[in-house]
Amino acid sequence: MQNQSIQVEVCAVIFSLKNSRLSVLLLPGETEHFANSWRLPGKPIRPGSSLEELAGNSIQEIFGDREFYLEQLYTYGDLDRHPDCQMVSVIYFALIPSNEQIIECRNELQPTWFAVDELPRLDMDHHSIVEYALRRLRYKLEYSAVGFELLPEFFSLSELQHTYELILGAKLDKRNFRRRILESGIIEPTPHRRMGEGRPAQLYRYQDDAIAEVKARRLFP
Amino acid sequence: MQNQSIQVEVCAVIFSLKNSRLSVLLLPGETEHFANSWRLPGKPIRPGSSLEELAGNSIQEIFGDREFYLEQLYTYGDLDRHPDCQMVSVIYFALIPSNEQIIECRNELQPTWFAVDELPRLDMDHHSIVEYALRRLRYKLEYSAVGFELLPEFFSLSELQHTYELILGAKLDKRNFRRRILESGIIEPTPHRRMGEGRPAQLYRYQDDAIAEVKARRLFP
DNA sequence: CCAAAAGTGTTCTATGTACACCCATGC
DNA sequence: GCATGGGTGTACATAGAACACTTTTGG
Numbered sequence: 001m002q003n004q005s006i007q008v009e010v011c012a013v014i015f016s017l018k019n020s021r022l023s024v025l026l027l028p029g030e031t032e033h034f035a036n037s038w039r040l041p042g043k044p045i046r047p048g049s050s051l052e053e054l055a056g057n058s059i060q061e062i063f064g065d066r067e068f069y070l071e072q073l074y075t076y077g078d079l080d081r082h083p084d085c086q087m088v089s090v091i092y093f094a095l096i097p098s099n100e101q102i103i104e105c106r107n108e109l110q111p112t113w114f115a116v117d118e119l120p121r122l123d124m125d126h127h128s129i130v131e132y133a134l135r136r137l138r139y140k141l142e143y144s145a146v147g148f149e150l151l152p153e154f155f156s157l158s159e160l161q162h163t164y165e166l167i168l169g170a171k172l173d174k175r176n177f178r179r180r181i182l183e184s185g186i187i188e189p190t191p192h193r194r195m196g197e198g199r200p201a202q203l204y205r206y207q208d209d210a211i212a213e214v215k216a217r218r219l220f221p
Numbered sequence: 222m223q224n225q226s227i228q229v230e231v232c233a234v235i236f237s238l239k240n241s242r243l244s245v246l247l248l249p250g251e252t253e254h255f256a257n258s259w260r261l262p263g264k265p266i267r268p269g270s271s272l273e274e275l276a277g278n279s280i281q282e283i284f285g286d287r288e289f290y291l292e293q294l295y296t297y298g299d300l301d302r303h304p305d306c307q308m309v310s311v312i313y314f315a316l317i318p319s320n321e322q323i324i325e326c327r328n329e330l331q332p333t334w335f336a337v338d339e340l341p342r343l344d345m346d347h348h349s350i351v352e353y354a355l356r357r358l359r360y361k362l363e364y365s366a367v368g369f370e371l372l373p374e375f376f377s378l379s380e381l382q383h384t385y386e387l388i389l390g391a392k393l394d395k396r397n398f399r400r401r402i403l404e405s406g407i408i409e410p411t412p413h414r415r416m417g418e419g420r421p422a423q424l425y426r427y428q429d430d431a432i433a434e435v436k437a438r439r440l441f442p
Numbered sequence: 443c444c445a446a447a448a449g450t451g452t453t454c455t456a457t458g459t460a461c462a463c464c465c466a467t468g469c
Numbered sequence: 470g471c472a473t474g475g476g477t478g479t480a481c482a483t484a485g486a487a488c489a490c491t492t493t494t495g496g
Contacts, residue, residue, distance in 0.1 A: 004268040004269075005268065006229075006266055006267075006268050008227075008229055008309065045227055045298075045309065046227075047225040047226065047227050047307055048225075048300070048307075049300075050298050050299045050300050051296065051298030051299075051309065052298070052299075072295065072296065074293065075272065075293065075296045075311050077266075077271050077272030077273070077311070078271045078272075078273075079269070079270075079271050086268055086269075088229065088266065088272065088311075090296050090298070090309075156448085157448085157449090158447075158448070173486075173487070173488085174448090174449085174450095175449090175450070175451080175487095175488085176485075176486070176487085178449080178450085179450095179451095180485095195494080195495090196446090196447080196494090196495090197445080197446050197447065197494085197495070197496095198445080198446035198447030198448065198493075198494065198495080199446080199447055199448045199449075199492065199493035199494050200447090200448080200493070200494060201447075201448060201449090202448085202449090377475080378475085378476090379474075379475070379476095394459075394460070394461085395475090395476085395477095396460095396461085396476090396477070396478080397458075397459070397460085399476080399477085400477095400478095401458095416467080416468085417467090417468090417473090417474080418467085418468070418469095418472080418473050418474065419466080419467065419468080419472080419473035419474030419475065420465060420466040420467055420473080420474060420475040420476075421466070421467065421474095421475080422474080422475060422476090423475080423476085
């Protein structure tokens, strides 16, 4: 059933906001085994690259040489994951700002965004991996500042609140949200304002030196 | 400097209470590169065993076929970890009840307990791995029931409190501790009592069906 | 002047914290 | 009967939750 080889790969669960929905980037699956299914981007490990570099490269191949949030999620290594070999997958999860675009020269890979509540059929155990990444993302929101990583450099407090509401799947109280975020000191006001319908919004920027302090405290109930 | 091979191994950070100190089990290091140093128990991956099985086996070789708490910690894969090859280490952490003994036939391995605040020189980056495992253990104590895993099947509330104080490195209020633990419902009283100096203590047992519920709530500030 | 989104404080409730004395047993 | 560790409740402080109106802009 299963031959004697072990393969080790690095994969990434890439989250972003697309059409006001939390979405995951997937590639078409390998057709030999998993017809009409999709898979997480990734690549086999190779000498000369660290695990994190490989995960970062997989993402930069799709989005270009941007900065983004990247964190190791879990390493899957059960015997029944792949029909042909024993597959060990080191999974990372990444957050891409909503304004970033897939670079055109990579269209041949057919990278595609799927809303997390409308995932297609996925290869192997990738479906449960995405679900786990989503739980971890929701949990991280409560006690760290990770939500900003899905927004452009400048954003309004309402945009930030909508991001949190999208990910947590719940409405948050506007005044409590603003008070907590501002008191936490993880964002700073900028001279910019966003004009649109209604009153212009103060724009804020993320202070990256503030991450460490916030990690210890829960921001949301 | 570094040849082109990649090795993948599974290691375990094994915690227990020895002489009223939180301790880690170490084996003598490989002498070719790391003279007079110690290392985490572990073994290379091999076809036919999942990662968790390999971690579990490494521990059962030392303690026999016991049950114990085992959880994946992190996968280390930087380039500069080992002088000879690129080493990927999937690290697990385990909690062994304080009454468990190292089985005698394994004495040739020279497994040795070291208090976490008096660690010897360790191979590679194993020192920072132990420190990370310790941070994770302390953090887990706050919001889950993991402390029981270091005690025998029956234990008194004072013994449990001392365990928490040892791991967290801080004194806890007796009444608040007892109230919170009992209200959480993660332990149940047993008919047994521990006799000794002073008033006999009610002994409790861990209810393993209660783990899931408690995971979401913080038990300690 | 109306629609639309931004912005702002206070009260109430729940949770955590601090704290001191009586109880049951062995010697 | 006394030394030793086991066992118990209440008052206070802090943090989170609920809640409605005013402000600024564009059309």
